[in-house]
Amino acid sequence: MAKMQANQMRAGMVIEFEGQRYTILKQNIMIPGKGNAIIQVDMRNIKTGAKKDQRWRTADVVERLTTEDKEFTYSYADGDNLVLMDPETFEQTQVPGAILGDRLPFLQENMVVNVRLIEGDPVSMDLPELVTLEIAEADPVVKGQTASSSYKPALLVNGVKTMVPPFITAGEKIVVRTEDASYVERAKG
Template sequence: MISAGEFRNGVTFDMDGNVFQIIEFQHVKPGKGAAFVRTKIRNVISGSVVEKTFNPTDKFPTAFIERKDMQYLYQDGDLYYFMDNETYENIPINADKLGDNFKFVKENTDVKVLSYKGVVFGVEPPFFVELEVTKTDPGFKGDTATNATKPATVETGAEIKVPLFIEEGDRIRIDTRTGEYMERA
């Protein structure tokens, strides 16, 4: 059992026969009245997102989510194929089950496939990936404003903001959770 006061991002719990995952949470203690927990939760099976408030003492059974290591192989239309690293079985997953951060994953990358009672509902890429910059504008001498950035396209086709000194062909490290440039690789 987990109480609403213990909610954190990524926690999964069972409520009214459905499994929900916390996307965002905020503990609120107003000047008047009792404290409460404001959340944005996603139904892991249907994918719908709702905002809901809870009393911090509300308790819910924890839902066990299976996280299986798999390797991303290739894309064919709306289907993305993953290989189980133990059985070498190929599993197709529809594009709508992949999050926005999957745009940083290139072929042959190990990921975690999330499922509940055998139903796949998401894919977790590694927290950090190293990718090559394939297209960006050149930085000009004298462009040294603090924290100045420019758009860059990486080898997976994703576009991110990078510092002015990054050039085409550079390998960079990206945090897939935020989609931000971290450092040169």
């Protein structure tokens, strides 16, 4: 464990707070009219998956946990757990599906994922930034809607809703961001 000032916290870091381990989701520095800046941090409890908002003063000291990143290949889901394989040793590791939160539906068989470990325990997991998925259903274009105007709702085959340009139809494959399910482009080929 290493001590650091609250203003050094960044997304993806893992800290210990009140005896619990938390992954930092995002942090904002807020500067009030007078007085010291405040660090507003969104974090997720590693064990319970519960989100928590916490505020620190910039000079406050937090305990940062040393993490190790390791790549695994996702094999399959076993109940609430995800079974990952170490590509070097072929050993299997199980992690709770809750570790991915809202991004869980984007996990695909044989996907290479980055797992952050503390003392060998998986604490967070990153998916590739972009994935290609098929559109299960897309709303028809509203008459009079121009191509440049708003996006329309669509449902991906993994059950996640997204917004797509009017020209995208059901059965097409699109590239989406795993972080927020946003449309990037039509898949090539």
